[in-house]
Amino acid sequence: MNRLSPRVVFVVSHLTPTLGLERVVLNLLDHLSRDLDLRVIVIGGTAADADLAPCPVEVLGAPLRGMARLATPLRLFRVRRNLRRACVVYVGAWAAVPGLLVAPKSSRRIVWEHSLISENVRRTRSLRLLKTAARLVYRRASRIIAVSNPLRDDLRQVGLPAITVPNPLQYPLPVQALEPEGREAFRLCAVGSLTSVKNQALLVRALSQLPSAYTLDLVGDGPKRQALIVLCKELGLGQRVRFHGHQSHAATLEIMAKSAVLLHAATGETFGLVFAEAALLGVPVVAVRNRLSEEWVETGRVRGVTVRAEPSDIAGAVTRLETLPGPASKLDEVTWLKEYRLDAVAARWRSELAAWSEDGGK
Structure with a gap:
C-alpha cells in the first residue's frame, strides 16, 4: 500500500458511547486509513473502544470522568516515547490540553478543536478552566483546526491562529428522507x-x-x-x-x-x-x-x-x-453540501497531515 505520510496518531478521550463527535472521528479515520499509516490512542475506554476503529487502537486505561481526568497527563506521559517523530492529532480539548503538556518536541502536534465555543464556555465551569489552559498550551501545537468559523474566530480572539476544517457529513444518510x-x-x-x-x-x-x-x-x-x-x-x-x-x-x-x-x-x-x-x-x-x-x-x-x-x-x-x-x-x-462531504473533508486533512513530512516534523 502506498503510504502518503509517516505514522499518524489520533489521541481521543474515548470512542464510546459513539455519539456525534465520536462518529465523525470514526468516519474520518475510515477514509484516511485507506492510504495513511494510522493509529489511535484512547485515553480512557474499554474493549469496545478498541474494536471500533479501522486501524490499531491502544486503550490506556478505564474510562475517566470528573476529577479522575487528572490522571490523563500521566497516562499520556507513559506513552510519549511512542509518539516521537509522529504526527499527533489531539481530538478535543480533553485530549489536547493534557496531551500538549507532555507531548514530545519531535512530534508534529495538531489540535482538532470541537468544544471551546464562547457561548458554552460562559455557562460551563469545566469549559472555562479548559479554555484558560488552552490559551497557554495550544501555543505548543503546530496547527489548530476548528470545526466551524465561529469556533475559529473565538480561538483567534485569544491569540490562537486556528483554521477551519468542517466536520465531515455522512452522505447519503442510512435513512431516507420522507415527504x-x-x-x-x-x-x-x-x-x-x-x-x-x-x-x-x-x-x-x-x-x-x-x-x-x-x-x-x-x-x-x-x-x-x-x-x-x-x-x-x-x-x-x-x-x-x-x-x-x-x-x-x-x-x-x-x-x-x-x-x-x-x-x-x-x-x-x-x-x-x-x-x-x-x-x-x-x-x-x-x-x-x-x-x-x-x-x-x-x-x-x-x-x-x-x-x-x-x-x-x-x-x-x-x-x-x-x-x-x-x-x-x-x-x-445544494452547493454547501460539497465542502462537507467526507471525501472533501478527508482531502483537506490529507493536505494538513502531508505537511508534516514536508517540514520534517518541526
Missing part, C-alpha cells in the same frame, strides 16, 4: 445529550404552551434526565414527552425523519451536525438563536427559523412553520 405527508404532523423531536448546555428544559416548557396534540421525542441521555422527568410531571405533560436515551445513528435519524419539526435549544454549538442532518432529511428546524444556528438556518442551508430562548417564542415558531417557503433547490444541487 412532508409521510411525517407525523404534531411530532417534535430534539437530539443531544441531556445537559444544561443543550437546554432541553426550555423545549419541555415550550411544549406545555402548545396544543395537546403535540408530542416531543428527546433522543439522548445525560445528567439532566431525572430533572427533565420531574419537570414534565410538574407541567402535566404525561405521555407527551418520550425519553429515548442513547440511540444508534440510524435509529436517531429514523425518529428525526418521522418528525414534523426538529427543535434545538442549545446555548451554543461548535458545528451543528444535527442541523446538517435535518437539512439532508428535509426536516424543518426551530432553534434558539446563536452564531451556529444562524449560520445554518438564516443562510438557507436548512429550512427553519431561529428565535429567542423563550418557551413562547419556540412554541409560536412551531405553529408558524407551515408558512415558510420550501427549500430553494433539490438536494443534489
Whole structure:
C-alpha cells in the first residue's frame, strides 16, 4: 500500500458511547486509513473502544470522568516515547490540553478543536478552566483546526491562529428522507445529550404552551434526565414527552425523519451536525438563536427559523412553520453540501497531515 505520510496518531478521550463527535472521528479515520499509516490512542475506554476503529487502537486505561481526568497527563506521559517523530492529532480539548503538556518536541502536534465555543464556555465551569489552559498550551501545537468559523474566530480572539476544517457529513444518510405527508404532523423531536448546555428544559416548557396534540421525542441521555422527568410531571405533560436515551445513528435519524419539526435549544454549538442532518432529511428546524444556528438556518442551508430562548417564542415558531417557503433547490444541487462531504473533508486533512513530512516534523 502506498503510504502518503509517516505514522499518524489520533489521541481521543474515548470512542464510546459513539455519539456525534465520536462518529465523525470514526468516519474520518475510515477514509484516511485507506492510504495513511494510522493509529489511535484512547485515553480512557474499554474493549469496545478498541474494536471500533479501522486501524490499531491502544486503550490506556478505564474510562475517566470528573476529577479522575487528572490522571490523563500521566497516562499520556507513559506513552510519549511512542509518539516521537509522529504526527499527533489531539481530538478535543480533553485530549489536547493534557496531551500538549507532555507531548514530545519531535512530534508534529495538531489540535482538532470541537468544544471551546464562547457561548458554552460562559455557562460551563469545566469549559472555562479548559479554555484558560488552552490559551497557554495550544501555543505548543503546530496547527489548530476548528470545526466551524465561529469556533475559529473565538480561538483567534485569544491569540490562537486556528483554521477551519468542517466536520465531515455522512452522505447519503442510512435513512431516507420522507415527504412532508409521510411525517407525523404534531411530532417534535430534539437530539443531544441531556445537559444544561443543550437546554432541553426550555423545549419541555415550550411544549406545555402548545396544543395537546403535540408530542416531543428527546433522543439522548445525560445528567439532566431525572430533572427533565420531574419537570414534565410538574407541567402535566404525561405521555407527551418520550425519553429515548442513547440511540444508534440510524435509529436517531429514523425518529428525526418521522418528525414534523426538529427543535434545538442549545446555548451554543461548535458545528451543528444535527442541523446538517435535518437539512439532508428535509426536516424543518426551530432553534434558539446563536452564531451556529444562524449560520445554518438564516443562510438557507436548512429550512427553519431561529428565535429567542423563550418557551413562547419556540412554541409560536412551531405553529408558524407551515408558512415558510420550501427549500430553494433539490438536494443534489445544494452547493454547501460539497465542502462537507467526507471525501472533501478527508482531502483537506490529507493536505494538513502531508505537511508534516514536508517540514520534517518541526
